[in-house]
Amino acid sequence: MAISKDLLDILVCPLCKAELEMKPDQSGLKCVQCKRVYPIREDIPVMLIDEAKVEE
Ligand SMILES: [Zn+2]
Numbered sequence: 786m787a788i789s790k791d792l793l794d795i796l797v798c799p800l801c802k803a804e805l806e807m808k809p810d811q812s813g814l815k816c817v818q819c820k821r822v823y824p825i826r827e828d829i830p831v832m833l834i835d836e837a838k839v840e841e
Pocket of ligand 1: 799800801802803817820
C-alpha cells in the first residue's frame with residue numbers, strides 16, 4: 786500500500802516547508818526545494834531531518 790495522495794498533500798519538508806514529491810520507485814519523499822529525500826519505511830514517511838539525504 787503506497788502513501789495516499791491525501792497524506793502526501795499535507796506533508797511538507799520539515800526544514801523548508803516546501804512540497805514533497807514521491808520518488809519514482811516510492812522509496813522516499815523528495816523536497817522540491819532542498820532536495821532532501823525522506824525515507825519511507827513500512828509505508829510510513831520518516832519526516833526527520835537527520836534521516837534525510839540530499840539527492841540531486
Ligand atoms: Zn526541504
